[in-house]
Amino acid sequence: ILNVEQSPQSLHVQEGDSTNFTCSFPSSNFYALHWYRWETAKSPEALFVMTLNGDEKKKGRISATLNTKEGYSYLYIKGSQPEDSATYLCAFTYDYKLSFGAGTTVTVRA
């Protein structure tokens, strides 16, 4: 079992503010790092798959960076909106399976 940690566990953001949170993963035998957004009563939605050290991905107001040498990834949300409220999961690929962190639950207050 590979230890993937996310922090903080939860955060509250005022609408319009920007925020970021962290995913830490084993730096050895790295294959890929995935970010998912999971809204209540819906399926986890794939945001990014990142494979290269220094990778930066962007989707609308959400972006992510990857540091495989030190084993961390940041997810950024710029100008948070209420629809950004969700649990954000990161997952580390090993042996074609995913090892997930516990998630960061983001609540955007209007």
Add this chain to the structure above:
Amino acid sequence: DTGVSQDPRHKITKRGQNVTFRCDPISEHNRLYWYRQTLGQGPEFLTYFQNEAQLEKSRLLSDRFSAERPKGSFSTLEIQRTEQGDSAMYLCASSLVTHYAYGYTFGSGTRLTVV
């Protein structure tokens, strides 16, 4: 194709009863995964199939759990003699494995409550 579908969405069962969940993956995907999520935790790997072959089972999967994927299409996960500790969200995912960085598409899960 509308994605990965799971049935039922919710299941409440009495302790000791058997339950079966179904997952219909994206048709062209060759791998199918089952994960389980309990409160406050991330999804944990249970088992996966490549086509109809079950390639790996987690040690989390006790003998009461069995999964099948006949003909490499849909999959079922059965839990026999359910226990309260089996209460969780059961997620199914599928992928087309050509590269380790390929994405996984998840269903919306089956929430099991054992009373």
